[in-house]
Amino acid sequence: MGYLETHRKQFLSELYELIRIPSVSAQSEHKGDMKKASLWVKNALKDVGAKADIKKTGGHPVVTGEIKGKSDFTILFYGHYDVQPEGDLKEWTSPPFEPTLRKGRVYARGGADNKFQFYSHLKACETITEERGELPVTVKFLIEGEEEVGSENLKSFVKKNSKSLNANVVFIADSPTYTEKIPNISLGVRGLLYVQIDVRGPRRELHSGIHGGVLDNPNEAISHIVSSLKRKVGKEERVLIPGFYDDVVPIPKKERDYIKSLKFNDKKYMREMGVKRLVGEMGYSTLEKRTARPTLEVHGLCGGYIKEGAKTSIPTNAFAKVSMRLVPKQDPQKIYRNLENHLKKTGFPYALKQFSGEKAYMLPIGHPFIDVATRAVKNAWKQNPVYTREGGTLPIYFFPEYIGAENLMVGYGSPSDNWHGPNESFLLENFWKGLNTSINLMDEFGSFKRH
Amino acid sequence: MGYLETHRKQFLSELYELIRIPSVSAQSEHKGDMKKASLWVKNALKDVGAKADIKKTGGHPVVTGEIKGKSDFTILFYGHYDVQPEGDLKEWTSPPFEPTLRKGRVYARGGADNKFQFYSHLKACETITEERGELPVTVKFLIEGEEEVGSENLKSFVKKNSKSLNANVVFIADSPTYTEKIPNISLGVRGLLYVQIDVRGPRRELHSGIHGGVLDNPNEAISHIVSSLKRKVGKEERVLIPGFYDDVVPIPKKERDYIKSLKFNDKKYMREMGVKRLVGEMGYSTLEKRTARPTLEVHGLCGGYIKEGAKTSIPTNAFAKVSMRLVPKQDPQKIYRNLENHLKKTGFPYALKQFSGEKAYMLPIGHPFIDVATRAVKNAWKQNPVYTREGGTLPIYFFPEYIGAENLMVGYGSPSDNWHGPNESFLLENFWKGLNTSINLMDEFGSFKRH
Numbered sequence: 097m098g099y100l101e102t103h104r105k106q107f108l109s110e111l112y113e114l115i116r117i118p119s120v121s122a123q124s125e126h127k128g129d130m131k132k133a134s135l136w137v138k139n140a141l142k143d144v145g146a147k148a149d150i151k152k153t154g155g156h157p158v159v160t161g162e163i164k165g166k167s168d169f170t171i172l173f174y175g176h177y178d179v180q181p182e183g184d185l186k187e188w189t190s191p192p193f194e195p196t197l198r199k200g201r202v203y204a205r206g207g208a209d210n211k212f213q214f215y216s217h218l219k220a221c222e223t224i225t226e227e228r229g230e231l232p233v234t235v236k237f238l239i240e241g242e243e244e245v246g247s248e249n250l251k252s253f254v255k256k257n258s259k260s261l262n263a264n265v266v267f268i269a270d271s272p273t274y275t276e277k278i279p280n281i282s283l284g285v286r287g288l289l290y291v292q293i294d295v296r297g298p299r300r301e302l303h304s305g306i307h308g309g310v311l312d313n314p315n316e317a318i319s320h321i322v323s324s325l326k327r328k329v330g331k332e333e334r335v336l337i338p339g340f341y342d343d344v345v346p347i348p349k350k351e352r353d354y355i356k357s358l359k360f361n362d363k364k365y366m367r368e369m370g371v372k373r374l375v376g377e378m379g380y381s382t383l384e385k386r387t388a389r390p391t392l393e394v395h396g397l398c399g400g401y402i403k404e405g406a407k408t409s410i411p412t413n414a415f416a417k418v419s420m421r422l423v424p425k426q427d428p429q430k431i432y433r434n435l436e437n438h439l440k441k442t443g444f445p446y447a448l449k450q451f452s453g454e455k456a457y458m459l460p461i462g463h464p465f466i467d468v469a470t471r472a473v474k475n476a477w478k479q480n481p482v483y484t485r486e487g488g489t490l491p492i493y494f495f496p497e498y499i500g501a502e503n504l505m506v507g508y509g510s511p512s513d514n515w516h517g518p519n520e521s522f523l524l525e526n527f528w529k530g531l532n533t534s535i536n537l538m539d540e541f542g543s544f545k546r547h
Numbered sequence: 548m549g550y551l552e553t554h555r556k557q558f559l560s561e562l563y564e565l566i567r568i569p570s571v572s573a574q575s576e577h578k579g580d581m582k583k584a585s586l587w588v589k590n591a592l593k594d595v596g597a598k599a600d601i602k603k604t605g606g607h608p609v610v611t612g613e614i615k616g617k618s619d620f621t622i623l624f625y626g627h628y629d630v631q632p633e634g635d636l637k638e639w640t641s642p643p644f645e646p647t648l649r650k651g652r653v654y655a656r657g658g659a660d661n662k663f664q665f666y667s668h669l670k671a672c673e674t675i676t677e678e679r680g681e682l683p684v685t686v687k688f689l690i691e692g693e694e695e696v697g698s699e700n701l702k703s704f705v706k707k708n709s710k711s712l713n714a715n716v717v718f719i720a721d722s723p724t725y726t727e728k729i730p731n732i733s734l735g736v737r738g739l740l741y742v743q744i745d746v747r748g749p750r751r752e753l754h755s756g757i758h759g760g761v762l763d764n765p766n767e768a769i770s771h772i773v774s775s776l777k778r779k780v781g782k783e784e785r786v787l788i789p790g791f792y793d794d795v796v797p798i799p800k801k802e803r804d805y806i807k808s809l810k811f812n813d814k815k816y817m818r819e820m821g822v823k824r825l826v827g828e829m830g831y832s833t834l835e836k837r838t839a840r841p842t843l844e845v846h847g848l849c850g851g852y853i854k855e856g857a858k859t860s861i862p863t864n865a866f867a868k869v870s871m872r873l874v875p876k877q878d879p880q881k882i883y884r885n886l887e888n889h890l891k892k893t894g895f896p897y898a899l900k901q902f903s904g905e906k907a908y909m910l911p912i913g914h915p916f917i918d919v920a921t922r923a924v925k926n927a928w929k930q931n932p933v934y935t936r937e938g939g940t941l942p943i944y945f946f947p948e949y950i951g952a953e954n955l956m957v958g959y960g961s962p963s964d965n966w967h968g969p970n971e972s973f974l975l976e977n978f979w980k981g982l983n984t985s986i987n988l989m990d991e992f993g994s995f996k997r998h
Contacts, residue, residue: 105728122856149601167932181858183752272757286756290857299821301634301968305939306723306735307874309842315867318846326767334595370750372896374761382761393768395851395858397865402849405573406696406741406902407632408870409967410844416766417852419859421759445823451857488756516860517752524744 100219100531107219108527109256110140113196113521114177114211115204118193118455120177121156121245128155130241133177137239140215144214144222146237151257156241160260163221165231169541172236172263172501173534174492175214175270176243177486179206187518198278201521208513208522213269213530214239218510220534226424240491242269246290246452247491266495267467267537269530271507274482276523279473279533281466281481283351284458284506286390287422288489289431290451293321294401294415295444302410314414315399317444322416324442325435326392332378335392335420339434343425347380347388348461354381358482387485392420419486428453457493457503458485463506468544469487474508476529480494481506506533550677551670558670559978561591565628565662566646566655572607572629572696581607581692584628591666595673595853597688602708603702607692611711613855614672616682620992623687623714623952624985625943626665626721627694628655631967632741638969645701646726652972657965659973663983664720665690667959671985687714689940694721697741697903705949714952716916718988720981721941722958723966725809725933728975730924732917732932733956734802735909737841738873739940740882741902744772745866746850747896748811753861765865766850768895773867774892777843783829786843786871794876798831798839799912804883806834809933838936843871852958906944908954909936916955919995923987924957927980932957957984 100107100486119133120126132207134150137159143147148162156178182205184193190196202212217237224231238261255263264391273278297314298307326335335341341435347355360383362374376385385391399414401407432450439446459465473481492503508530509515510523570584571577571692585601589612592599597612607629630899633643633656641647653663664748668688675682689712693709705712748765749758777786786792798806801817811834813825827836837841850865852858873879883901892896909918917934924932943954960966961983 122854178747179854181852181854183852183858187752192825196636199574288756288859290859297822299819301638302820302965302966302968303939304844304846305739305872305937306962306966307820308828308870308938309836309838309840311820311822311846312824312826315848316773316777319770319845319848320778322767322770323774327771368750369753369758369762371762371764372750373681375763376761385760386758388761393755393759393764393859393861394770395755395860395862396619396771396853397766397848397850398853400845401574401632401634401847401868402866403632405632406576406743406870407573407634407846407967408695408739408741408844408866409631409846414848415853416770417857417859419755419759421756439582442917443616486756487759488754511757514751514753515757516754516858517599538953 099223111212111215114194114215115207116193119178119180119206119241120244121183130178134159134241137177140218141237144218145225153253155249158241158253158408159239161237163231165234167233167542168233169544170236170263170500171212171538171541172238172261172266173217174266174268175239176210176241177239178241178244179209180244183518192498197524201517202433202524203521205520208520209515210243210270210507212522212527213508215271216530217534220531220538224413224535224538231538233538235538236442242294243491246288248452249453250491250493253500254494261499263499263501265541266492266501266503267504268490268492268505269508270490271486271488271505272509272511272513274484274508276510276512279477280507281473281480281483282484282486282507283455283468283483285492286487287426287454287456287493288419289422289428289430289453290419291414291435292417292437292449293318293319293450293451294447296413298410298412301412304408304410307410311410312444313410315411318397318399318414318416321439321442321444322394322397325418332379333375335390337431337435337438340431343427344390345424347384352384354483355381358383378521383484387487388423390421390423390426392418394418419515421489422456424456424458426456428455452491454491455493459502463502465502468540469504469506469537472533472540475536551674552990562663562666563646565666566658567644569644570629570657570692571632572693573632582628582901583691585610586705588628588823592688594736604704606700609692609704610688612688612689613794614682614686616685618684618883620995621685621714621994622989623712623717624665624668625691625717625719626690627692628690629659629692629695630660631695634969640970648975649976653975654970654972656971658961659971660966661694661721663973664959665977667978667981668985671982671989674898675781675986677991682989684989686989687712694942698905699903701942702945705945709949710924711885712950714950716992717943717946717952717954719941719943719954719956720959722937722939722956723960723964724958725776725935727961727963729930730928730932731958732920732924732934733937733958734934735905735936736943737909737938738869738877738879738905738944740873740879740904743866743868743872743888743900743902744769744888745898747774747864749863752863755859755861758861762861763895764861766862769848769850769865769867772890772893772895773845773848774831776869784826785828786841788882788886788889791882794877795841798835803835805934806832831910833937838938839874840872840874841877843869845869872940875907875909879905879906880985905940905942908944910953911925914953916953920955920957920988923984923991926987927983
């Protein structure tokens with residue numbers, strides 16, 4: 097038995113420690129937990145033999161680390177120690193920040209997204225070092241604390257530290273496999289523009305009997321606004337912000353053919369989601385719409401009296417939290433400006449706030465790293481991987497420009513993990529498979545012929 | 548000094564006791580407080596010499612009372628002991644259920660709506676009885692506990708008890724004066740249809756990166772629905788539920804002329820409300836739109852993540868709380884059915900729940916009670932009253948049919964009381980003016996010649 101096999105229990109109990117820290121980046125009450133988590137990660141990096149640092153940013157700190165290896169080929173492992181808010185506690189079967197193993201799954205907020213995945217890289221380094229004394233390649237770590245809130249400060253941090261972060265490849269495990277059995281190599285991620293739209297109404301909350309019929313009602317105004325952003329046009333649903341689709345790069349024919357060959361089962365998907373129909377753009381398959389086409393989703397909507405029963409008043413304000421997932425060439429700042437112009441035209445008194453603006457990323461078609469990753473994955477999962485884009489977002493589009501490295505993404509999560517929702521979980525099995533993938537990857541890049 | 552003048556302090560401290568009971572009918576956690584308040588009212592009725600009872604209904608109990616007077620002409624005093632939810636505590640300057648006197652106003656939830664107003668009737672009876680030994684007329688009391696949640700059980704209660712509630716006039720103080728100085732006699736109230744629309748989405752809360760673009764998003768669905776209920780059509784805003792305006796009785800020419808003569812100041816109103824424009828139907832003045840035309844308002848809107856910052860998930864459900872204020876001849880049940888048909892056509896998975904459905908009421912034009920009330924009011928307020936309809940709703944349309952009496956309404960509140968909102972208050976002065984109005988009214992009806 098190798099080092100990994102004899103240390104499973106220890107690796108898991110360490111990971112549980114990290115998961116128990118409620119490092120929710122969105123909520124200011126968790127600022128102390130964010131600090132605690134960053135310190136924990138720094139110490140964990142030191143424990144596996146890395147030079148490690150906590151670096152200040154305009155927001156939550158970034159943890160960096162480096163281990164010199166046999167070759168100076170450098171892998172930068174990117175990950176994030178922050179997690180989504182836990183949401184409605186009533187919907188959780190076990191407490192969100194107490195990792196609980198049930199039927200091969202570990203349930204906890206942020207266990208899947210992203211804690212066990214980036215922790216695999218650390219333990220992969222430890223395993224190789226303990227068994228062979230040295231890593232085959234040099235590795236660096238960049239573990240941030242703002243991924244769940246749009247990585248606002250990461251871009252400038254990476255730009256400023258481009259030299260020390262310089263690498264040959266960025267490796268990221270922050271996505272699901274294709275199915276629970278079939279692994280996935282991600283060819284790209286969508287970008288993200290996240291905004292909050294606030295609408296103001298009368299100065300005071302007012303009795304709707306006395307004042308109803310003459311005043312702009314913020315609940316109605318925000319509904320009109322949301323309804324004007326994306327709606328049915330003919331038989332399809334489209335985003336209606338002017339210019340939204342202008343710069344969209346069409347999905348290459350070869351990729352469309354490949355996606356088609358995966359024979360994604362819409363009926364099974366609908367059953368799993370508990371819905372009776374699928375919507376969205378016409379002429380695109382479900383997988384295409386979920387990964388390679390842009391979209392807009394409203395995450396939060398609120399105004400007025402939202403408790404039990406009836407209250408008849410006109411509220412003073414209402415808001416919507418809205419995000420757009422973007423594909424290559426779409427520019428979040430341009431779309432933000434178009435949205436602002438669109439809102440102006442509605443005539444409602446609004447305020448617009450931006451939470452994040454990230455471009456999409458795609459690995460150049462036919463890039464040699466894909467073969468490297470395929471071998472590493474196949475060896476660990478005993479399955480051929482599938483190659484799709486991620487529909488989600490990672491702050492990685494600027495890595496090629498700033499540190500000279502493309503992004504290679506392999507998901508250690510699984511499609512049924514319910515990231516961001518209640519009862520988030522991960523397959524314990526995938527912790528070991530992921531760990532092996534990270535080990536294989538270092539070995540593969542150790543013998544990679546650079547061009 | 549008469550009895551009233553020497554008992555002001557005592558009357559007020561009694562009223563404060565009642566106000567301190569948080570009798571919020573909408574929230575089940577206050578069920579005990581509702582019981583407590585009904586018992587308090589029953590005892591207060593007994594204290595002023597009434598036979599009093601607490602009567603069970605399908606919801607919160609009704610308190611009834613009767614005092615035989617010199618004449619068998621009978622005034623039924625209607626009022627309600629329930630109050631609106633207090634809303635956001637942060638917006639209150641003093642605790643909502645601790646009556647606090649500041650600059651001539653008593654601040655407290657439900658102090659204005661409706662506690663001090665109906666309590667005036669009780670203390671008016673006490674004052675007359677103490678001073679003269681007997682009331683000039685017979686009075687009955689009907690103090691309900693569900694006015695703020697649509698008086699669902701009152702209609703059947705009144706129907707069942709039509710004999711014991713039989714009266715010659717129903718008198719109600721549950722509205723504001725026209726200005727802080729000028730009293731108002733209300734010629735009618737609008738009806739109310741209050742519904743909650745719930746929209747369902749996917750079975751679980753889902754990551755919008757992974758699933759965005761193919762699923763009906765409940766936040767968007769509820770926005771489309773709300774946006775389809777009332778919106779700008781040309782230059783005006785109209786309710787778009789099919790058939791909504793079909794049965795609307797036009798405002799009589801004479802009433803429109805009278806309203807015009809009141810010279811309501813739109814600019815001053817906009818300043819007070821803190822808004823830059825007024826909206827609504829074209830061709831009607833602000834007062835007409837607020838009192839004599841039907842409207843729709845959205846009181847609550849909610850779905851998904853509504854806390855601080857960004858969370859990128861697709862929620863499982865969203866809802867809107869919507870009410871329609873109705874004018875004579877509009878039938879809430881017919882409109883409910885039309886709304887249901889309208890919702891079906893939207894194609895979204897919805898559930899519709901009705902909180903209340905009440906028709907409008909108008910006192911027949913030129914009714915002799917108007918003169919009686921005018922004398923009672925003039926004498927107490929030392930001002931000529933104005934005659935307008937209320938934009939709000941009271942469950943009174945069925946009184947003529949069930950107990951043979953029309954409704955006479957005089958408001959003891961004031962337009963700046965902020966009913967239903969934070970820092971609700973009433974003018975202490977109006978408690979005394981109201982009390983005198985109730986006394987005058989009994990005297991006037993004591994010498995009223997029935998036809």
